Amino acid sequence: MNSTTFAFIDEDAKKEIRRSLLKAVALPGYIVPFASREMPVARGWGTGGLQITLSIILERDVLKVIDQGCDASVNAVNIRDFITEVTGVKETVNTSEASIIQTRHRIPEHEFAKDEKQILVFQVPTPEVLTTVEPDTAKQKQMHANSDYAKLWVLLYEDTSQYGDSRISNRYPVLINDHYVMDPSPIPKYDIPRMDNSPVLQLFGAGREKRIYAIPPYTSVKPLKFDDREFKVESFSGISCERCGAQNVFFDEVRRETGNHYFCSDTEYCDQHLEKSNAS
Amino acid sequence: MNTHTNTDIEQLNRKNFRNCLDALSRPGDVFQITPLFDSSLLALAAMLLYSEVNFYQQTDTNWNMIKVLTNSEEVAVEEADYLFLDTPLEHILMEAKAGDQLNPEFSATLICCCEDLNEGTQVKLSGPGIDGTKETILPATTSFLQLLAQKNKHFPLGVDMYFLSDTHMICGLPRTTTVEVL
Numbered sequence: 001m002n003s004t005t006f007a008f009i010d011e012d013a014k015k016e017i018r019r020s021l022l023k024a025v026a027l028p029g030y031i032v033p034f035a036s037r038e039m040p041v042a043r044g045w046g047t048g049g050l051q052i053t054l055s056i057i058l059e060r061d062v063l064k065v066i067d068q069g070c071d072a073s074v075n076a077v078n079i080r081d082f083i084t085e086v087t088g089v090k091e092t093v094n095t096s097e098a099s100i101i102q103t104r105h106r107i108p109e110h111e112f113a114k115d116e117k118q119i120l121v122f123q124v125p126t127p128e129v130l131t132t133v134e135p136d137t138a139k140q141k142q143m144h145a146n147s148d149y150a151k152l153w154v155l156l157y158e159d160t161s162q163y164g165d166s167r168i169s170n171r172y173p174v175l176i177n178d179h180y181v182m183d184p185s186p187i188p189k190y191d192i193p194r195m196d197n198s199p200v201l202q203l204f205g206a207g208r209e210k211r212i213y214a215i216p217p218y219t220s221v222k223p224l225k226f227d228d229r230e231f232k233v234e235s236f237s238g239i240s241c242e243r244c245g246a247q248n249v250f251f252d253e254v255r256r257e258t259g260n261h262y263f264c265s266d267t268e269y270c271d272q273h274l275e276k277s278n279a280s
Numbered sequence: 281m282n283t284h285t286n287t288d289i290e291q292l293n294r295k296n297f298r299n300c301l302d303a304l305s306r307p308g309d310v311f312q313i314t315p316l317f318d319s320s321l322l323a324l325a326a327m328l329l330y331s332e333v334n335f336y337q338q339t340d341t342n343w344n345m346i347k348v349l350t351n352s353e354e355v356a357v358e359e360a361d362y363l364f365l366d367t368p369l370e371h372i373l374m375e376a377k378a379g380d381q382l383n384p385e386f387s388a389t390l391i392c393c394c395e396d397l398n399e400g401t402q403v404k405l406s407g408p409g410i411d412g413t414k415e416t417i418l419p420a421t422t423s424f425l426q427l428l429a430q431k432n433k434h435f436p437l438g439v440d441m442y443f444l445s446d447t448h449m450i451c452g453l454p455r456t457t458t459v460e461v462l
């Protein structure tokens with residue numbers, strides 16, 4: 001490996017990832033396999049997301065990395081430090097300032113601006129949405145080719161009739177552009193409607209499986225559900241953040257002897273909200 | 281011919297890739313390409329091509345440097361992953377591979393030069409990447425665009441396209457875009 005290589009990965013490996021990214025954008029929700037050498041970083045680092053970020057990043061980019069909404073978690077810090085070290089790009093915690101946001105399991109709380117061309121890179125542990133209903137990878141591929149999602153519907157039906165709602169709390173299956181059903185990565189249900197018709201380009205990378213998929217901006221993203229059922233997201237009605245007082249956001253629930261405590265899951269949102277409340 | 285170090289070309293590649301990614305993600309919007317050997321077509325070739333993909337070209341340009349740089353093989357139209365053309369050609373579009381239901385990514389990408397992105401056919405675009413609908417001009421004839429619509433009628437099969445102008449501007453058209461001629 002050449003130590004002067006910008007963004008760590010060599011050019012041909014980047015070309016392979018870039019080819020897959022362009023195909024993924026042209027085929028919203030379709031899983032594109034790519035060839036890759038192992039990244040010399042530990043698993044759980046989110047190598048899929050990392051490979052995408054390193055293949056798209058430019059000197060002028062401003063990078064934000066979050067883990068479950070938090071910029072300061074060890075995982076997020078390690079990834080951010082690594083990327084800034086091999087690229088020299090500027091880093092930020094500010095969602096609106098970032099041109100690339102690499103994330104694990106959350107979409108930042110702030111609404112994205114329309115014309116900023118921001119890119120969200122998701123780290124994906126299990127790219128194939130059909131694994132829960134069909135273990136055979138060849139059959140999974142055939143099912144996608146035939147738009148045959150009957151097995152997912154059966155699962156959904158069983159849940160609905162037995163429990164009144166789907167038991168799937170994260171990785172909720174979504175229909176992209178009325179064609180492919182895909183795994184949105186383990187984001188909460190709260191974030192699913194926020195993927196729909198979003199102004200940002202959403203890219204998904206699974207390192208172990210070597211899979212890439214994408215949702216272009218302004219693309220229809222619908223949770224798989226029966227017409228007569230409402231899609232229920234996590235409910236936090238009447239709850240506000242103990243630190244900043246914010247309401248109607250996604251909360252982390254902390255259980256202590258004193259009872260349940262709630263804090264904004266998005267730490268940057270919490271900081272900004274706290275600053276605003278203190279100022280007024 | 282200018283001399284370029286690998287580092288220069290890699291820098292060019294990443295800038296041009298990002299603009300291609302933006303162009304394909306936002307059909308109808310126009311982005312800048314930085315030329316290589318005074319050609320934005322060759323700049324795209326340098327960025328897209330490598331040993332694992334192949335190409336076809338029908339251009340007035342010398343491709344020797346690109347072949348050396350990328351180790352990519354020149355093949356027949358119907359096999360090619362990338363098709364580089366001096367002008368949008370209907371018979372090439374017809375023959376370009378469109379992928380299959382199992383592997384729709386085994387499809388061709390057309391890169392077509394034109395003089396000016398603002399001269400051609402008035403169209404209305406809709407589909408992923410477009411906020412509602414977008415009225416614009418595409419630098420191709422009505423009959424080429426009708427053929428393209430035919431080619432892309434059965435999603436996920438189809439081809440993806442880029443138009444490149446003499447002034448090094450690029451506009452992307454993925455297979456998901458519905459092109460209505462006005």
Ligand SMILES: [Zn+2]
Nearest residue numbers: 241244264270
């Ligand atoms: Zn808060």
